[in-house]
Amino acid sequence: MLGTEGESSSFSSKEAAGDRRKSPAVEAEDPATGSRYSEHGMGADRSYYLHSTVSKQSPETPSPCSFIPYTPSGTVYTPSSATRYPSSLHLSSVLPPAGFPPCSGRSHFSPAYQLGQSPGCLYPPYTSSGSALSNLNLPTTGPGMRAQVYLCNRPLWLKFHRHQTEMIITKQGRRMFPFLSFNIAGLNLTAHYNVFVEVVLADPNHWRFQGGKWVTCGKADNSSQGNKVYIHPESPNTGAHWMRQEISFSKLKLTNNKGTNINTSQYQPRLHIVEVTEDGVEDISSEGKTQSFTFPENQFIAVTAYQNTDITQLKIDHNPFAKGFRDNYDSMYAAPENDRLTPSPTSSPRAHQIVPGARYAMQPLFQDQFVNNLPQNRYYNSERAVPQTNSLLSPQAEDATSQRWFVTSMQQGGNGTSTSNKLDLTPYDGEYSSSLLPYGIKSLSMQTSHALSYYPDSPFTTMSAGWGSRAAYQRKVSPSLPWSARPSTTTGFPEDLDKVKAQIEEEVNGSASLISSWTETQPSTLSLDKADSYLTACKRRRLSLNGPITEDSSSDIKCEDLASAAINSSSYIKDAPSSKGMAAYYSFYTNP
DNA sequence: ACGCTCGCATCAGGTGGGAAACGG
């Protein structure tokens, strides 16, 4: 949460103009000056991730087309006896293979970045070690294996990220949109893990929206010790469980009700996977029990009111709860695909209010392609990875940096404390009680509906990428029928490697037809249940059944198809009872 | 008669906008 007690905003109107830097977008566009923190003595540390001297495609590096999740190395930190859930962890990431089974589409995944041993904030000096490439051949099973995490709704996140994502924070808590949704692989099937999200300050600066763009404005207060950890209610659970389904944090809320001052600062959500004992107690006796993942595109600026009208429009267009604000609700669903839900920014009535029109140089279709075709450009080695702190990108900058998603996963011992944030994650419904919540997270009753069960009738929206789609058809499935949207988890990624590789290949060989091909195949590949839902959706949305499907919808359908295929081939495993409808609804409060 | 599916109505909750309130 922002503005926790004792946290005073570092923002001051008296700040010297000299402290105000140019738009982050501009910075990001220039690699030479992109080191946002060089002025703060962090440039050297940043080089850790960038390693610009390393070829982006060295022999050891996965090729841009490589599907195999990249699980580079990182430093293995010695376990600490301190905080159970260190807020400052090493971030690692893996570039999500396009076509990772359950989740969807080929471009729905994003790699997380691996950071060095840093304090609660991301911006502090990164002292991590080693090349992320060193562990490319990490074991995928058994002790010491590295988990691989994929951001499921990456396209949607990217859309927001291009304009610098903003998240509303309120006293009562406001859900994130897009929300965090991951797929995890590489866990020990039988080992138990706690999975939780932490939000840390990603930037040492306070940001202000001025002149249609975000500019730095003083220093952010990073001294607070707030609770920014949201443990997934299904924790602890087995690796098989976590890998079986999409891990969604759709109901996670951001609040500032415990704070005294909200800093319009940039935050970075992190996903932590901690191996624990069967009772959920973290075993600090061994190393490498904690793995952290950070996705740069998840960065956001916490605000009490939207500043960038582009973001507002994206929220309205993609968040089903905001449908009432869509000016052209009827026409939206009757218009050509490209104008629907991912309307041309220039067509937005508010698009030009603040932000220069130049923001939308790309045509809508191209934008979509940009999102969907990322896979072919994403497979770079981590050396090229863009520091997560370098996220305030202009659309143009994003275009360039978005192609460099790749990082490694990093294990670490539990060490460190949350030192950076003012952002509280607040789950409001939930009785998620757990002794595993070291940060004073309030136990709340938890809704059991899986986040992905939301909006089942939105197979055609990009929002589906944000709200998930896997469980969209569960309601149509007989309760007696064990159903898992995800293919066999017992085999994890390996089983799907060939399939995904083929997809990657297809993308590379014919990326231009990616969207269309998916759209074309979507109807025929729908399962009966899905078709039913699709029909319902069409009825409700007054959407032509013959109409085009949005890119994301295609992806979602694709995901469903994969799941269905898995089911049909009996390759899936039964869902654990708790898996159905288990939605992440966490409540996190700052420490008094 | 029983169980199941489906459609409808109701309710709780989420959404951004806009005005009011607040604070420097």
Added chain:
DNA sequence: CCGTTTCCCACCTGATGCGAGCGT
């Protein structure tokens, strides 16, 4: 005075409960 924050509003979605219809 101005920028920021809070509150209320209308609109929307999703979950749930209920009853009707249908098949066994």
